[in-house]
Amino acid sequence: MPHTTSISEFRQRVSELFSEAVWHGRIVEVARGSRDRAVLLGITQLERLLDPIEFHPEVIADDEAVSIWLAELELWGRGTDFGEAKADLVAEVRDYVEEYLSESERYLAAPNRAGHFPAVVRAYAADRSGRLDEVLFAVPREVPVPREPVPA
Protein backbone atom coordinates (compact mmCIF):
# COMPACT_ATOMS: atom_id res chain seq x y z
CA MET A 1 0.00 0.00 0.00
CA PRO A 2 1.64 3.30 -1.02
CA HIS A 3 2.05 5.80 1.78
CA THR A 4 0.76 9.36 1.72
CA THR A 5 3.39 12.02 1.17
CA SER A 6 3.04 15.25 3.11
CA ILE A 7 3.29 18.48 1.18
CA SER A 8 6.61 19.36 2.86
CA GLU A 9 8.08 15.93 2.03
CA PHE A 10 6.75 16.32 -1.51
CA ARG A 11 8.55 19.66 -1.89
CA GLN A 12 11.85 18.07 -0.79
CA ARG A 13 11.52 14.95 -2.97
CA VAL A 14 9.57 16.32 -5.93
CA SER A 15 12.05 15.21 -8.59
CA GLU A 16 12.32 11.67 -7.19
CA LEU A 17 8.54 11.30 -6.72
CA PHE A 18 7.90 12.68 -10.21
CA SER A 19 10.24 10.03 -11.66
CA GLU A 20 8.51 7.30 -9.65
CA ALA A 21 5.13 8.36 -11.06
CA VAL A 22 6.34 8.71 -14.63
CA TRP A 23 8.82 5.86 -14.93
CA HIS A 24 7.52 3.29 -12.45
CA GLY A 25 3.78 3.94 -12.62
CA ARG A 26 3.57 4.70 -8.93
CA ILE A 27 0.58 6.64 -7.64
CA VAL A 28 1.94 9.44 -5.48
CA GLU A 29 -0.62 10.72 -3.02
CA VAL A 30 0.13 14.11 -1.52
CA ALA A 31 -1.67 15.49 1.54
CA ARG A 32 -1.85 18.96 2.99
CA GLY A 33 -3.30 18.95 6.48
CA SER A 34 -5.95 16.35 7.20
CA ARG A 35 -8.38 17.15 4.36
CA ASP A 36 -6.64 18.24 1.16
CA ARG A 37 -5.40 15.39 -0.99
CA ALA A 38 -4.08 15.17 -4.53
CA VAL A 39 -2.52 12.48 -6.66
CA LEU A 40 0.45 12.64 -9.01
CA LEU A 41 0.00 10.19 -11.84
CA GLY A 42 2.06 9.59 -14.99
CA ILE A 43 0.25 10.49 -18.20
CA THR A 44 0.60 6.89 -19.40
CA GLN A 45 -1.15 5.64 -16.27
CA LEU A 46 -3.84 8.27 -16.72
CA GLU A 47 -4.44 7.08 -20.27
CA ARG A 48 -4.74 3.48 -19.05
CA LEU A 49 -7.22 4.59 -16.46
CA LEU A 50 -9.32 6.40 -19.06
CA ASP A 51 -8.97 3.77 -21.77
CA PRO A 52 -12.43 2.21 -21.18
CA ILE A 53 -14.10 5.53 -21.99
CA GLU A 54 -15.28 5.46 -25.59
CA PHE A 55 -16.93 7.95 -27.90
CA HIS A 56 -19.77 7.20 -30.30
CA PRO A 57 -19.96 10.04 -32.83
CA GLU A 58 -22.96 9.84 -35.15
CA VAL A 59 -22.95 11.10 -38.74
CA ILE A 60 -26.05 12.91 -39.99
CA ALA A 61 -26.10 13.61 -43.72
CA ASP A 62 -28.41 16.32 -45.02
CA ASP A 63 -28.73 17.50 -48.62
CA GLU A 64 -25.99 20.12 -48.50
CA ALA A 65 -23.93 19.26 -45.44
CA VAL A 66 -22.64 16.47 -43.23
CA SER A 67 -22.89 16.86 -39.45
CA ILE A 68 -21.39 14.69 -36.71
CA TRP A 69 -23.06 14.62 -33.30
CA LEU A 70 -20.97 13.59 -30.29
CA ALA A 71 -23.44 12.58 -27.59
CA GLU A 72 -20.81 12.05 -24.87
CA LEU A 73 -19.99 15.78 -24.87
CA GLU A 74 -23.18 17.13 -26.51
CA LEU A 75 -21.20 18.74 -29.34
CA TRP A 76 -21.34 18.70 -33.12
CA GLY A 77 -19.16 19.42 -36.11
CA ARG A 78 -20.39 20.27 -39.60
CA GLY A 79 -18.95 20.57 -43.08
CA THR A 80 -19.62 20.04 -46.76
CA ASP A 81 -18.27 16.48 -46.48
CA PHE A 82 -17.29 13.94 -43.81
CA GLY A 83 -13.66 15.11 -43.57
CA GLU A 84 -14.64 18.72 -43.04
CA ALA A 85 -17.28 17.81 -40.47
CA LYS A 86 -14.77 15.61 -38.64
CA ALA A 87 -12.17 18.40 -38.50
CA ASP A 88 -14.84 20.80 -37.23
CA LEU A 89 -15.85 18.35 -34.50
CA VAL A 90 -12.25 17.82 -33.38
CA ALA A 91 -11.81 21.61 -33.13
CA GLU A 92 -15.08 21.84 -31.20
CA VAL A 93 -13.98 19.16 -28.73
CA ARG A 94 -10.70 21.05 -28.14
CA ASP A 95 -12.63 24.26 -27.51
CA TYR A 96 -14.97 22.55 -25.05
CA VAL A 97 -12.18 20.72 -23.20
CA GLU A 98 -10.26 23.96 -22.78
CA GLU A 99 -13.36 25.78 -21.53
CA TYR A 100 -14.36 22.92 -19.21
CA LEU A 101 -10.93 22.50 -17.62
CA SER A 102 -10.34 26.23 -17.22
CA GLU A 103 -13.73 26.59 -15.46
CA SER A 104 -13.82 23.12 -13.93
CA GLU A 105 -15.40 24.18 -10.64
CA ARG A 106 -18.34 25.70 -12.51
CA TYR A 107 -18.72 22.81 -14.95
CA LEU A 108 -18.46 20.14 -12.26
CA ALA A 109 -21.28 21.86 -10.39
CA ALA A 110 -23.57 21.93 -13.45
CA PRO A 111 -25.97 18.94 -13.38
CA ASN A 112 -25.85 18.45 -17.16
CA ARG A 113 -22.04 18.84 -17.36
CA ALA A 114 -20.59 17.05 -14.32
CA GLY A 115 -21.00 13.67 -16.02
CA HIS A 116 -18.87 14.84 -18.94
CA PHE A 117 -15.76 15.03 -16.75
CA PRO A 118 -14.28 11.57 -17.54
CA ALA A 119 -14.85 12.06 -21.28
CA VAL A 120 -13.36 15.56 -21.09
CA VAL A 121 -10.22 14.24 -19.39
CA ARG A 122 -10.09 11.33 -21.86
CA ALA A 123 -10.20 13.80 -24.77
CA TYR A 124 -7.62 16.03 -23.07
CA ALA A 125 -5.18 13.15 -22.48
CA ALA A 126 -5.68 11.84 -26.02
CA ASP A 127 -5.02 15.27 -27.47
CA ARG A 128 -1.83 15.66 -25.39
CA SER A 129 -0.65 12.40 -26.95
CA GLY A 130 -1.63 13.50 -30.47
CA ARG A 131 -4.41 10.87 -30.61
CA LEU A 132 -7.61 12.90 -30.25
CA ASP A 133 -8.85 12.17 -33.77
CA GLU A 134 -8.06 8.46 -33.38
CA VAL A 135 -9.78 8.17 -30.00
CA LEU A 136 -12.90 10.08 -31.04
CA PHE A 137 -13.39 7.97 -34.17
CA ALA A 138 -12.23 4.57 -32.93
CA VAL A 139 -14.36 1.53 -33.69
CA PRO A 140 -16.20 0.72 -30.42
CA ARG A 141 -15.10 -2.38 -28.52
CA GLU A 142 -18.48 -4.07 -28.90
CA VAL A 143 -17.99 -4.19 -32.68
CA PRO A 144 -16.10 -7.26 -33.91
CA VAL A 145 -13.11 -6.15 -35.97
CA PRO A 146 -11.01 -8.47 -38.16
CA ARG A 147 -7.45 -8.99 -36.91
CA GLU A 148 -5.83 -7.85 -40.15
CA PRO A 149 -6.58 -4.70 -42.18
CA VAL A 150 -9.00 -5.28 -45.04
CA PRO A 151 -8.08 -3.86 -48.47
CA ALA A 152 -10.75 -1.73 -50.22
Add this chain to the structure above:
Amino acid sequence: MPLPTWNDLERFCELDGWDRREGDHIRFRKQLDDGRILRTKMSHKGADTIGPGLWTHIWRTQLALQSEADFWHALETREPVVRDVPEAREPKRPGLPAWLWQRLIEDVGLGEDEVKALSEEEALARLHALWARARER
Protein backbone atom coordinates in the same frame (compact mmCIF):
# COMPACT_ATOMS: atom_id res chain seq x y z
CA MET B 1 -42.78 22.40 -38.16
CA PRO B 2 -40.38 24.40 -40.40
CA LEU B 3 -36.61 24.07 -40.12
CA PRO B 4 -34.79 27.12 -38.78
CA THR B 5 -31.87 28.92 -40.42
CA TRP B 6 -28.61 29.62 -38.60
CA ASN B 7 -29.76 33.25 -38.36
CA ASP B 8 -32.92 32.08 -36.56
CA LEU B 9 -30.72 30.22 -34.08
CA GLU B 10 -28.60 33.32 -33.53
CA ARG B 11 -31.72 35.47 -32.98
CA PHE B 12 -33.12 32.87 -30.57
CA CYS B 13 -29.94 32.91 -28.47
CA GLU B 14 -30.00 36.69 -28.31
CA LEU B 15 -33.69 36.79 -27.27
CA ASP B 16 -33.17 33.99 -24.75
CA GLY B 17 -30.28 35.83 -23.07
CA TRP B 18 -27.30 33.67 -24.07
CA ASP B 19 -23.69 34.97 -23.84
CA ARG B 20 -22.01 35.33 -27.21
CA ARG B 21 -18.37 34.50 -27.97
CA GLU B 22 -16.73 34.94 -31.36
CA GLY B 23 -13.70 33.00 -32.56
CA ASP B 24 -13.43 30.36 -35.29
CA HIS B 25 -17.22 30.06 -34.80
CA ILE B 26 -19.85 32.18 -33.12
CA ARG B 27 -20.61 30.32 -29.91
CA PHE B 28 -23.36 30.87 -27.36
CA ARG B 29 -23.59 29.84 -23.72
CA LYS B 30 -26.23 30.20 -21.05
CA GLN B 31 -26.38 29.07 -17.44
CA LEU B 32 -29.89 28.28 -16.20
CA ASP B 33 -31.14 28.93 -12.66
CA ASP B 34 -31.01 25.18 -11.93
CA GLY B 35 -27.25 25.19 -12.66
CA ARG B 36 -27.33 23.61 -16.12
CA ILE B 37 -24.91 25.12 -18.63
CA LEU B 38 -26.16 25.23 -22.22
CA ARG B 39 -23.85 25.64 -25.22
CA THR B 40 -24.41 25.89 -28.94
CA LYS B 41 -22.75 27.43 -31.97
CA MET B 42 -23.41 28.68 -35.51
CA SER B 43 -22.19 27.10 -38.71
CA HIS B 44 -22.15 28.61 -42.17
CA LYS B 45 -20.99 25.53 -44.08
CA GLY B 46 -23.45 24.28 -46.67
CA ALA B 47 -27.10 25.32 -46.48
CA ASP B 48 -28.47 28.27 -44.52
CA THR B 49 -31.13 25.97 -43.06
CA ILE B 50 -30.22 23.59 -40.23
CA GLY B 51 -30.79 20.00 -41.36
CA PRO B 52 -33.52 18.00 -39.57
CA GLY B 53 -31.19 15.45 -37.93
CA LEU B 54 -28.83 18.01 -36.43
CA TRP B 55 -31.71 20.32 -35.52
CA THR B 56 -33.24 17.61 -33.32
CA HIS B 57 -30.03 17.39 -31.29
CA ILE B 58 -29.72 21.17 -31.10
CA TRP B 59 -33.21 21.98 -29.82
CA ARG B 60 -33.50 18.97 -27.51
CA THR B 61 -30.03 18.83 -26.01
CA GLN B 62 -28.17 22.07 -26.63
CA LEU B 63 -31.12 24.48 -26.22
CA ALA B 64 -32.83 22.20 -23.63
CA LEU B 65 -36.31 22.86 -25.05
CA GLN B 66 -39.39 20.74 -24.41
CA SER B 67 -40.47 21.05 -28.04
CA GLU B 68 -39.58 22.79 -31.29
CA ALA B 69 -42.63 24.97 -30.77
CA ASP B 70 -40.84 26.64 -27.82
CA PHE B 71 -38.16 27.81 -30.25
CA TRP B 72 -40.64 29.43 -32.65
CA HIS B 73 -42.69 30.84 -29.79
CA ALA B 74 -39.62 32.66 -28.44
CA LEU B 75 -38.92 34.16 -31.87
CA GLU B 76 -42.54 35.28 -32.28
CA THR B 77 -43.00 36.75 -28.81
CA ARG B 78 -39.38 37.94 -28.42
CA GLU B 79 -39.52 36.52 -24.89
CA PRO B 80 -37.03 34.12 -23.24
CA VAL B 81 -38.07 30.49 -22.88
CA VAL B 82 -39.42 29.16 -19.58
CA ARG B 83 -37.78 25.75 -19.16
CA ASP B 84 -39.04 22.91 -17.02
CA VAL B 85 -36.84 20.61 -14.99
CA PRO B 86 -35.38 18.13 -17.52
CA GLU B 87 -36.80 14.64 -17.99
CA ALA B 88 -34.81 11.67 -19.16
CA ARG B 89 -35.38 11.42 -22.90
CA GLU B 90 -33.66 9.28 -25.47
CA PRO B 91 -33.93 10.82 -28.95
CA LYS B 92 -34.15 8.45 -31.89
CA ARG B 93 -30.82 8.38 -33.72
CA PRO B 94 -31.27 9.94 -37.17
CA GLY B 95 -27.79 9.19 -38.54
CA LEU B 96 -25.02 6.60 -38.76
CA PRO B 97 -22.23 6.02 -36.21
CA ALA B 98 -19.12 7.85 -37.45
CA TRP B 99 -16.87 4.78 -37.17
CA LEU B 100 -19.27 2.95 -39.52
CA TRP B 101 -19.37 5.85 -41.99
CA GLN B 102 -15.56 5.93 -42.06
CA ARG B 103 -15.18 2.15 -42.49
CA LEU B 104 -17.70 2.14 -45.38
CA ILE B 105 -15.68 4.79 -47.20
CA GLU B 106 -12.17 3.58 -46.38
CA ASP B 107 -12.65 -0.21 -46.25
CA VAL B 108 -15.71 -0.97 -48.36
CA GLY B 109 -14.86 1.81 -50.85
CA LEU B 110 -18.31 3.43 -51.03
CA GLY B 111 -18.82 7.08 -51.99
CA GLU B 112 -20.44 9.51 -49.56
CA ASP B 113 -23.68 9.56 -51.61
CA GLU B 114 -23.91 5.77 -51.41
CA VAL B 115 -23.34 5.85 -47.65
CA LYS B 116 -25.97 8.56 -47.20
CA ALA B 117 -28.60 6.31 -48.80
CA LEU B 118 -28.03 3.42 -46.33
CA SER B 119 -29.90 2.75 -43.11
CA GLU B 120 -27.78 1.68 -40.12
CA GLU B 121 -28.83 -1.96 -40.64
CA GLU B 122 -27.92 -1.85 -44.36
CA ALA B 123 -24.62 -0.14 -43.59
CA LEU B 124 -23.68 -2.78 -41.02
CA ALA B 125 -24.65 -5.53 -43.47
CA ARG B 126 -22.28 -4.08 -46.10
CA LEU B 127 -19.40 -3.94 -43.65
CA HIS B 128 -20.07 -7.40 -42.23
CA ALA B 129 -20.15 -8.81 -45.77
CA LEU B 130 -16.70 -7.35 -46.41
CA TRP B 131 -15.35 -8.75 -43.16
CA ALA B 132 -16.85 -12.15 -43.93
CA ARG B 133 -15.12 -12.19 -47.35
CA ALA B 134 -11.83 -11.19 -45.70
CA ARG B 135 -12.11 -14.08 -43.24
CA GLU B 136 -12.71 -16.56 -46.08
CA ARG B 137 -9.46 -15.58 -47.83
